Amino acid sequence: MNxxxxxxxxxxxxxxxxxxxxVILLLITIKQNxxxxxxxxxxxxxxxxxxxxxxxxxxxxxxxxxxxxxxxxIGIVGKLNVGRLxxxxxxxxxxxxxxxxxxxxxxxxxxxxxxxxxxxxxxxIVADFMRNLERDPYFGNVILKVIEKKxxxxxxxxxxxxxCSIKI
Numbered sequence: 001m002n003x004x005x006x007x008x009x010x011x012x013x014x015x016x017x018x019x020x021x022x023v024i025l026l027l028i029t030i031k032q033n034x035x036x037x038x039x040x041x042x043x044x045x046x047x048x049x050x051x052x053x054x055x056x057x058x059x060x061x062x063x064x065x066x067x068x069x070x071x072x073x074i075g076i077v078g079k080l081n082v083g084r085l086x087x088x089x090x091x092x093x094x095x096x097x098x099x100x101x102x103x104x105x106x107x108x109x110x111x112x113x114x115x116x117x118x119x120x121x122x123x124x125i126v127a128d129f130m131r132n133l134e135r136d137p138y139f140g141n142v143i144l145k146v147i148e149k150k151x152x153x154x155x156x157x158x159x160x161x162x163x164c165s166i167k168i
Contacts, residue, residue: 086168090114090138097132097139099125109166114139117161123147126160133164141165 087109094114098104102120120126126147133139145161 090166090168093136093138094133097129097136099128099132101125102129112166112168113163114166115161115163117159119152119157119159121155121157123158126158126162130162138167139164140167 090109094104094107094116098118099120101122102118102125104116104118106115106117108115120129126144130142130144133142142164143162145163147158147160150157150159
């Protein structure tokens with residue numbers, strides 16, 4: 001069977017197909033425009049949210065910097081407190097190590113070394129002082145540098161200089 005459309009009917013059919021195709025393309029274009037508009041709106045919304053999050057990120061960075069500064073300051077204060085207490089303990093233990101009839105004239109600290117000079121009436125008292133320092137947990141390596149016999153107001157005295165290390 002040979003089927004032929006009449007010329008007028010064929011034109012209408014082809015025109016109808018074109019109209020349907022154009023309508024379908026128009027609907028697809030409208031749908032895509034709608035989707036693009038929706039995506040643009042989402043992009044703007046996300047951009048606004050990103051901007052607000054950038055402010056939050058900046059605040060967090062500032063907070064972390066302040067936290068680091070505070071931790072640094074706390075560390076410095078802690079070190080100062082430790083040093084302050086150590087020196088007080090050293091001086092306290094040094095004072096407790098000094099026997100009767102001995103007077104310290106000069107005490108100098110240089111790093112972990114103490115240089116001590118003083119006067120007393122006897123070599124035995126100097127030896128007692130050195131033993132006391134050796135027994136103390138804060139001191140060690142006690143070395144007698146000089147001991148000299150001198151006369152002061154018609155009394156024999158012993159001037160001495162010694163050094164020791166600090167064990168802190």
